[in-house]
Amino acid sequence: MAFGLWFTLFELLLKLFLILAFVKKGSAGITSTFTRTKWQSFDIPLDHKVLAIPNGYNAPQQVHITQGDYDGKAVMISWVTADKPGSSRVQYGTSEKKYDFKADGTVANYTFYNYKSGYTHHCLVDGLEYETKYYYKIGEGHSSREFWFQTPPKIDPDSPFTFGIIGDLGQTYNSLSTLEHYMQSGGQTVLFLGDLSYADRYQYNDVGIRWDSWGRFIERSAAYQPWIWSAGNHEIEYMPDVVILQLCILNLLYV
Numbered sequence: 715m716a717f718g719l720w721f722t723l724f725e726l727l728l729k730l731f732l733i734l735a736f737v738k739k740g741s742a743g744i745t746s747t748f749t750r751t752k753w754q755s756f757d758i759p760l761d762h763k764v765l766a767i768p769n770g771y772n773a774p775q776q777v778h779i780t781q782g783d784y785d786g787k788a789v790m791i792s793w794v795t796a797d798k799p800g801s802s803r804v805q806y807g808t809s810e811k812k813y814d815f816k817a818d819g820t821v822a823n824y825t826f827y828n829y830k831s832g833y834t835h836h837c838l839v840d841g842l843e844y845e846t847k848y849y850y851k852i853g854e855g856h857s858s859r860e861f862w863f864q865t866p867p868k869i870d871p872d873s874p875f876t877f878g879i880i881g882d883l884g885q886t887y888n889s890l891s892t893l894e895h896y897m898q899s900g901g902q903t904v905l906f907l908g909d910l911s912y913a914d915r916y917q918y919n920d921v922g923i924r925w926d927s928w929g930r931f932i933e934r935s936a937a938y939q940p941w942i943w944s945a946g947n948h949e950i951e952y953m954p955d956v957v958i959l960q961l962c963i964l965n966l967l968y969v
């Protein structure tokens with residue numbers, strides 16, 4: 715075949731490819747019609763049920779997990795107790811209400827301006843099997859609480875895995891709609907892009923309070939699957955009449 719014919723054929727194929735690419739562009743990869751409302755939304759009041767403090771003296775709250783290693787065979791489980799340090803133990807196992815294993819973690823607290831944090835616990839649970847559902851229990855006596863998570867498949871280019879990417883979540887009614895939509899999507903892990911609670915909008919006696927309410931807000935998802943964190947500018951607090959102070963809660967609670 716003459717070179718000119720090859721060239722014409724190549725040119726035709728290239729044009730066809732470009733046309734098809736433009737035609738498909740409008741809907742490529744979209745799996746949902748969900749669009750968050752464009753209207754401004756307000757922070758959910760502290761007495762709303764989605765921010766509720768769990769029942770029971772010193773009951774674990776703000777429960778969340780993150781990936782505990784690079785392979786998917788460990789999770790770090792974190793929570794807060796409000797009244798006293800209490801236990802940092804996690805009991806876990808592969809059957810519901812049957813906890814054959816245990817791990818012990820650490821506890822710490824801090825003060826910032828007028829805010830005194832609860833007791834933040836971190837416990838690494840490792841040596842897990844791939845693609846296995848684990849049940850876990852934290853807290854003591856009648857105040858104990860139970861959750862579960864599923865480990866990912868073994869790392870492989872062909873292993874299917876669905877994850878969500880969320881940033882700037884905050885704790886408004888729009889945040890709630892986004893979170894509920896994500897939970898219906900079947901995502902197995904969240905990569906969080908920063909700007910978690912927007913607690914820095916609050917000053918004086920309200921400093922820190924919206925970190926705790928946000929921890930309770932995301933628990934419905936974050937206690938059951940890893941959320942992997944990065945920090946945004948709203949994690950830094952600039953206090954009035956003080957030069958600049960940085961709130962260290964991100965390092966302390968969201969590892």
Ligand SMILES: [Fe+2]
Binds near residue numbers: 882908909946
């Ligand atoms: Fe932001």
